[in-house]
Amino acid sequence: MLALQLFINGLVTGSALGIVAISFSLVFSTAKIFHVAHAGVYTMAGYLAWSLVRYGVPSPLTLVIVVVLCAGAGALIEWQLYDRLKQRRATDLVILIASIGLLAVMQNSISAIYTPNILQFPLPWASQVVAFGGIRLSWAEILTVAFSLSAYATTMWFANHTNLGKRIRAVASNPFLAEITRLEPRSVYVYVIAIASALVALPGVMVPLDFGLQPYGGLTPLLTATIAMIAGGVGSLHGAYVVAVAIAVMQNLCLLFIPGEWSVGITFFIFVFFMLFRPTGLFSTAR
Amino acid sequence: MDFYFSYIVLAEIYVLLGLSTNLLVGIIGIFSVSQAAVFGVGAYIVAAFLMSGTLGFIPAMIVAFICCVILNILLALPSLRVSGDYFVVTSFGIQLLATAVFINWTAGTGGANGLPGIPPPEILGHTVGEAWEFLVLVTVATGLGCLAFGLILRAPFGRLLKAIREDELAVAAAGKNVLRAKVSAAALAGGFAGSAGGLYATFMSFIDPVSFDLDASILLLTMVVVGGARTLAGSIVGPFVLLALPHVLMLIDIPTTIAASMRQLIYGLLLIAFMLFRPQGLVGEKL
Numbered sequence: 001m002l003a004l005q006l007f008i009n010g011l012v013t014g015s016a017l018g019i020v021a022i023s024f025s026l027v028f029s030t031a032k033i034f035h036v037a038h039a040g041v042y043t044m045a046g047y048l049a050w051s052l053v054r055y056g057v058p059s060p061l062t063l064v065i066v067v068v069l070c071a072g073a074g075a076l077i078e079w080q081l082y083d084r085l086k087q088r089r090a091t092d093l094v095i096l097i098a099s100i101g102l103l104a105v106m107q108n109s110i111s112a113i114y115t116p117n118i119l120q121f122p123l124p125w126a127s128q129v130v131a132f133g134g135i136r137l138s139w140a141e142i143l144t145v146a147f148s149l150s151a152y153a154t155t156m157w158f159a160n161h162t163n164l165g166k167r168i169r170a171v172a173s174n175p176f177l178a179e180i181t182r183l184e185p186r187s188v189y190v191y192v193i194a195i196a197s198a199l200v201a202l203p204g205v206m207v208p209l210d211f212g213l214q215p216y217g218g219l220t221p222l223l224t225a226t227i228a229m230i231a232g233g234v235g236s237l238h239g240a241y242v243v244a245v246a247i248a249v250m251q252n253l254c255l256l257f258i259p260g261e262w263s264v265g266i267t268f269f270i271f272v273f274f275m276l277f278r279p280t281g282l283f284s285t286a287r
Numbered sequence: 288m289d290f291y292f293s294y295i296v297l298a299e300i301y302v303l304l305g306l307s308t309n310l311l312v313g314i315i316g317i318f319s320v321s322q323a324a325v326f327g328v329g330a331y332i333v334a335a336f337l338m339s340g341t342l343g344f345i346p347a348m349i350v351a352f353i354c355c356v357i358l359n360i361l362l363a364l365p366s367l368r369v370s371g372d373y374f375v376v377t378s379f380g381i382q383l384l385a386t387a388v389f390i391n392w393t394a395g396t397g398g399a400n401g402l403p404g405i406p407p408p409e410i411l412g413h414t415v416g417e418a419w420e421f422l423v424l425v426t427v428a429t430g431l432g433c434l435a436f437g438l439i440l441r442a443p444f445g446r447l448l449k450a451i452r453e454d455e456l457a458v459a460a461a462g463k464n465v466l467r468a469k470v471s472a473a474a475l476a477g478g479f480a481g482s483a484g485g486l487y488a489t490f491m492s493f494i495d496p497v498s499f500d501l502d503a504s505i506l507l508l509t510m511v512v513v514g515g516a517r518t519l520a521g522s523i524v525g526p527f528v529l530l531a532l533p534h535v536l537m538l539i540d541i542p543t544t545i546a547a548s549m550r551q552l553i554y555g556l557l558l559i560a561f562m563l564f565r566p567q568g569l570v571g572e573k574l
Binding site for chain 1: 312316318320365372373375376377379380381383384387390391501502505508509512544545548549551552554555556557558559562563566574
């Protein structure tokens with residue numbers, strides 16, 4: 001029974017982690033930026049939501065406002081930081097260091113404003129538990145799964161069936177050709193990071209409903225999501241999502257044998273395993 | 288007076304550590320945010336030997352040096368197989384994993400409480416207890432490190448390392464052994480970090496996981512970036528400037544609860560600002 005409960009918990013965490021993974025994957029495969037500051041946007045979303053809820057904004061409206069604000073923050077990061085660096089022909093290393101700097105700025109501003117302690121959402125309904133034949137789920141967890149799956153489906157539809165989605169995929173597959181056919185990669189990058197930041201705001205708000213907020217809590221999910229992206233095959237959104245769910249389930253099932261504080265080790269072990277035996281990932285297309 | 292001594296001693300220890308990061312990130316181009324982990328391993332090894340009394344200071348330092356050389360080679364090995372961005376994940380993962388070990392392996396590291404009461408070093412029967420004696424010891428050690436670093440930069444081996452950063456394929460095509468060069472550089476960087484760790488443990492007489500976490504690695508990266516990558520002068524200037532920063536901050540009236548966050552916030556801002564406006568740092572070469 002415990003195993004089943006842990007399995008379900010893994011699916012819940014995994015569905016949220018999958019959104020982090022596909023949003024990171026969107027940025028990484030399109031703009032070719034290792035966007036570490038994405039973890040900062042993730043954390044920021046939770047704290048923004050907490051503040052809005054504290055000031056009595058109704059919950060659904062809060063979610064909409066946070067998603068819009070995060071999209072704006074993402075666009076600002078690309079426009080004011082990454083794009084400027086790229087215009088100066090900065091190397092990948094320089095962009096990465098700037099991104100790490102931005103993450104440090106975001107996390108520590110949050111920590112200075114809200115204190116480094118764990119904050120809980122003042123929403124009693126979120127932690128109310130529903131039991132289905134022995135499996136206990138909180139409303140927060142049910143909503144997490146619902147929002148994550150719909151965000152996943154929307155992203156896939158968007159990437160395949162809209163003009164902007166096709167433009168993004170074109171830029172991702174060949175930026176040079178996209179440039180000469182006037183698809184304007186530079187503005188596509190701004191859209192991509194805005195969309196990715198809006199997406200990551202969903203798990204950023206939903207996960208802390210259950211676990212509480214911590215200013216430095218963003219990096220571990222981001223790292224796990226990155227590992228899922230690589231193990232799933234860079235460029236494959238399906239791969240990233242599926243592997244993220246698989247990793248989360250595995251982490252939860254490992255709790256049966258290993259104490260929770262070592263779960264970083266398990267994730268990392270999976271990564272090393274993939275690096276050694278299948279460095280291109282599970283679902284990668286030939287390149 | 289002791290206050291200035293301890294500032295200089297700490298700065299010199301970080302110079303030694305900065306040489307390690309500079310060698311990896313700046314010169315050979317292996318991105319690393321895990322040097323603080325190696326630093327920590329060196330510190331814990333020396334602390335463990337001195338506290339149990341099984342080895343004297345110099346043999347303990349030699350053991351720490353060798354262990355960190357081996358450890359850093361192992362950590363850098365993935366970079367030989369996976370390129371660029373993938374290694375970023377590896378590096379973050381190693382750092383998070385090391386922090387998890389430092390915090391959770393209570394028997395060996397004292398857990399989050401750290402190890403207090405590390406005895407001062409004893410050299411040839413003389414106990415190095417006074418601050419100025421320590422200054423001499425650390426100056427000698429760091430001087431040796433700087434000498435080695437400076438000589439390598441001038442030697443054909445240093446040019447080989449720089450060439451690998453510029454174009455690995457061309458170097459391999461010219462018949463040079465890229466693998467051996469990378470492994471040697473990683474070994475040397477590990478040795479620097481390990482010795483710095485040993486000196487740090489004995490000087491502070493107390494170590495805890497906070498000194499060796501991701502923030503410490505980012506501080507180290509900031510030191511190298513602010514001082515200037517790829518030059519000896521840069522590695523020396525960076526730590527002295529950045530370690531003076533907390534003292535400058537004390538002059539401004541900041542509540543102690545947010546002082547640590549403010550410090551990290553400023554490091555982040557410095558990283559972004561230097562990447563945007565002065566990628567070569569104060570006295571370095573362009574990244």
